[in-house]
Amino acid sequence: IIVTEANALLRPLHDRMPVILDPVDYGTWLGTGRTDREADKALLQSLLKPADPSGWESYPISRAVNSSANDSPELLEPLVTEAP
Secondary structure: OOEEEOOOOOOOOOOEEEOOOOHHHHHHHHOOOOOOHHHHHHHHHOOOOOOOOOOOOOOOOOHHHHOOOOOOHHHHOOOOOOOO
16 A cells, blocks of 8 residues: 545545546556656556545444444444434
8 A cells, every 4th residue: 555645535534645646647647658657657646646535425323333343334324423
């Protein structure tokens, strides 16, 4: 896993996040036949940036997700908090 700085959505939770390539960049990342090492290095490094958070959402979930003993789709359900 290659990490980069966190995007605006994840920054309140952590300062890093995995690099998530945009599908249009898959071919560039996996491309072959490159000959100019410095240009190739710059091109590939330009892909190592925080993902665009538009279309993402964030919500709290149960801390039970932190244990590998728990394995259920319900772990990803939004945590219901009661009003005071």
